[in-house]
Amino acid sequence: MNPLVLAAEEGAEHAVELAAGGAATQWAGLMLVSPFVAFLLIIWLGKNMKYKGGEFAVAAMGLNLVIATILFFQNAQGGILNDTHIFEIGRIGLFEGRDLVFELGWMVDGLSIMMYWVVAFVGLLVFIYALGYMHGDVRVTMFFASFSLFAGAMLILVGAPNLIQLIIGWEGVGLASYLLIGHYWEDLDNVRSGNKAFLTNKVADVGLILGAIFLGMGIGDFRFTHINEAAAAGEAGLQTVAVAGALLMFLGAMGKSAQFPLHIWLPDAMAGPTPVSALMHAATMVTAGVYLMARLFPVYQYMAGEAEILGGIITVRGLMVGIGAITLLAMGLLALVANDLKKVLAYSTVSQLGYMMTAVAAGGYTAGLFHLFTHAFFKALLFLGAGSVIHAVHSNNMTDMGGLRKDMPHTFRTFIIGSLALAGIIPLAGFWSKDEILATLDYEGYTFVFWVAVAGAFVTAFYMTRAIALTFFGTYKGHGHPHESPTIMTGPLWVLAVPSVIAGFLNVPGLEFGSFHNFTTWLAARVVPLGDHHPEAPDWGLAAIGLGAAVLGIALGWLVFGRDADTQEARDRLEIPVLYPLLRAKYFMDHIAWAIVGFTMGPAARAMNWVNTYILDGIVNGVGAITMALGRFVYGGVDQRGIDGFFNGVAMASDAAGSAMRKLQTGRVQQYAAGFMVGALVLVAAVAIFR
């Protein structure tokens, strides 16, 4: 066995039991199916129901939450679950002993339970919120159908026991997100946003699918259990395959999780309804990339991680950490200049995904996932709060807001909680998870990245303060009179506020809840348990650095925007030369993407057009002309004279024969009887003679 694995098992404080989880794990498959049942029911019956089918979506999510909660507590209370249910549905014998096996099923382990629970919990609250938010909107039935599909595809993805089902869920998520981003398709911009998201994701998906094929065929199995066992065993012969597969799949993960430079679709994806953004950013879709990295953790960490690429400049792990670090800081800066409230949150999400990616890539399995876990709550809370604000002022732009804290007290308070959690203020959830990431980076020796992350924390606090100041403080600049949202929308806000506050305590180093263990232990229930660093006690020094950066950010933000948040001047103070235009232009990433597409695709398209016009069309036209000539000949010579002549002849012959034969039909019964008798006699005589 791999010494690393042995070391991990010996050194790990979380002992791992591989145990079947009883009935709950067997019923877990229901979670993967129920959203699709809801989808069909919504399409079938939704139109005539009070909430246009939203009831089914909520019911399915409620059922999922019940199952996920049961699993969650079973897993948390000592009985660590690890169960896989697989049904083989097809098999292609491509290679000797390496059949391409298509399997469906579901997986129950610490990682998937966590994801199930997050998707179900956040999904349920967002769905309930959407009942109010989407009330009276266009195509509500369609919306809920797509929404159910979205959640269902995500559950298929996180429950997948193999790469193929994961790809199915992955593409399903892409499809549903396309439908939802383009929900208001009357506006061309929204359609373009949907297209952009879809195409960007497709670029990444090519990497994922190729990587899956490399990895699956290389190792000989698509099941995560086998892939991870093979990765842990660390066969040297497989390393090349593993490196190629891991890098290609990391491209897929970059697309889904909006890592630099494939992040360009995510801010535009704000075109969809706000609940979509909330779900997309908190629980589904963007977390898929991080989930994939975690699911194939052994591949990335022990098989491919240390391989040097690009001529030895950098290792695979280094590349991933670097991309994560760039994402977390650069995208955070972009949030500083965005005027659209949802876009602020969107860049914030990308930045936080950068944190997660960096952590997982650097070896902080628990740290990255813990941040995913806490982030889901407060980001959902923030998006729903933003939705509430947008619902009230009918605008996305912060220039139309201001002074809403009095009009919308619930939204304001929950938004503040979410923002503090995101900024990483002790003792809210974000503080503990971010601290864990910082600790991991410190432990793994990425000092530079550690300081980038600290800077990111500062930027996070800064832009959240700006957003709050512009939205809730100052004077109202929009039209009409904003009012607080209905209970069906504020309810989920408060519910989400609770885990935003307390979720962090689940994984405070050294803190145990008796038999309830902690987050690290739950996650440890895995197919191939490979430990990561988890300190015995909080490193208060690192915590102080992170907290200090956050506090500094809030203070600076308040200093800049707090006093006169409603003046244009306040924002102008930020117009630092070079940096500000760069940020406003979003680092010209869209332009670069367009340029790439334009430079490569333009000439190629023109060339193809030429080929099409002169060569293909010529061939086709030629074939057409020949065919027409042939057709004329066939029509005139063969059909009209030959075939028609034949059939006309047959018809005339039939007619003549009928005219002749009708004389036989005299209507005289006795002549018929005579014929009948003669016929019978001939038969009898024939039998008698030739017997």
Place this chain on the structure above:
Amino acid sequence: MTFDVWLSDPVNWVYLAIGAAVLLCGVRVVTSQNVVHAALFLVGALAGSAALMLLLSAEFVAWTVVLVYIGAVIVLFLFGIMITRAPVVRDVGLDNKKARPVAAVVALATFAVLTYTSLLAFGNTEVARVGDPTPTETLAEGLLGRFVLPFEVVGFILLAALIGGITLARRDLSPAEEEERGAV
């Protein structure tokens, strides 16, 4: 079996007499130019057939033929003849004279084929157990045992024929006539 041996059995004399009568009556049935005569000759032919059946020890069937054919069917025929106004005198238009040669040829061919096949099939086979009538009990057990379903079906057919005959033959009364009929 030679002809004189065959002729030495007195039963065959009886057969010859009856058979001759039957054939004579049969010929007259199809050639008589008087419809009632034809019906009466049919009585003769049927009675002769019944007698032949008696010779073949089928007592019950023979008397059934008498009861059903002669007692009921022929009477029905006579009814039909009289209702359709058969003239008392010779009816020269009773036959389709043009059809006679064809009909004769077909009939002769039928006779030839049937006779040939009969001779082919049975040759000189003797009739078994002459003068030993089949007990009616045997027939009864056959009809009401093994063949009870066909028996019921035939009964049903008879019922349907009865109802159908009545429905077809009854004159449709005008409403005024109905009322008059009902008033009586």
Place this chain on the structure above:
Amino acid sequence: MIVNQFLVVAAALFSLGVYGLLVRRNAVMVLLAVELMLNAVNLNLIAFESVLRTPEALGQIFAIFVITVAAAEVGIGLAIILLIFRNRRSANVDDFNLMKL
């Protein structure tokens, strides 16, 4: 007695029936001819039975069925003839060519 002497009589009766069936114009006469044929069939059945001597007297049972069906046939046939006579004032088969266009 050999069985063929009866079969020949039956064949002759049947052939006479065929002749009558084909040559008669009056529908009642045609039915008479059909009765003659049916009777010939009965005679045949009885003759077969007299040779075969089945334990259940199958030939005779079938003859009884034939007689019954013949009775039904005559009842219906005469009713039809009566109806046609009433409508067309004729019982001639030649006039029964309604089936022809």
Place this chain on the structure above:
Amino acid sequence: MTDLLSNFWVLLVLKVLVVATLIPLAGMVIGFAEMKLSAKMQNRVGPYFAGGRWGWAQLIADGVKFFQKEDLVPAEADRAVFKFAPMLVFIGTVALFVVLPAGPDLVVQNLDVGIFYALAISSISTIGVLVAGWSSANKYSLMGGLRAAGQLIAYELPLVLSVVGVVVMAGTMSLNGIVEAQAGWLSETGWQGGLPFVIPQLLGFVIFMIAALAELSRIPFDMPIAESELVMGYVTEYSGFRFLFFFLAEFANMFSMSAIAATLFLGGYWAPFVPADMLNWAGPAILAAKVGALVFLMIWFRWTFPRFREDQLQSLAWKWLIPLSLLNIVLTGIFKVAF
């Protein structure tokens, strides 16, 4: 003597002779009885002078008179059929005597299907009547013939069906067998054997008698003759000995029908308390007594009931007698199976 009697041909001739004498004898006796009884019922004297006492030779004189008359055939008549019809009627009557048992051995032929034969052969006379009416070329005759045929067909059914009950009870169609089934005697343990079927088959007996009256075209079912409207029905054009045939056949038929009724329902030649070995001698007398009683009943009816109308007659047959006789069969079947 016994050797002579056991010879087939001698026995045949003997039987034919007996039947040949019995038929005119019975016809004449019944005819004479009818004359005298009618007279009594109408408070007349009736035949008085012929033969001296009671006018017993009246019918013989009538017969001689008929034979003396010219054999008239109407000019338009179908001569052959006209002459043949009375014979056809007479055949049906004569053939009935073949199976009538006057004693255990006093029977022309004890057929296995006796009663079936009797019913079958009696139906032949229907054709005779119909053809007689048709061949006379007289519309009264034709009407009478058609009426007779309709009536005979209609009442043939209840007649046959009412007999079925008896056949079911006796378990045989042989007339001798039916008589034996009714034979009973008083022993130390009580009544042994059967009862006359008139007791269990009262319904059948009533139906049979009504149907028999109709078959005989006797009052109240004499529409085919109907002197008052159809002159004489199908016998209008007949005269001389041909009329005598019809006349004789009617009375002979009365005798044979009554004899069959007596055999089927009253025990035939059997009588209680008559020793079985005496039946061959006492049988004819016993049967004659029963037949006499039934014939008296028929004559009595003639002067008791008015004539039915044609539609009443038909509805009586189809709507009452046939359903009742079917009910009788069902009840008899149930009775037979249950006991």
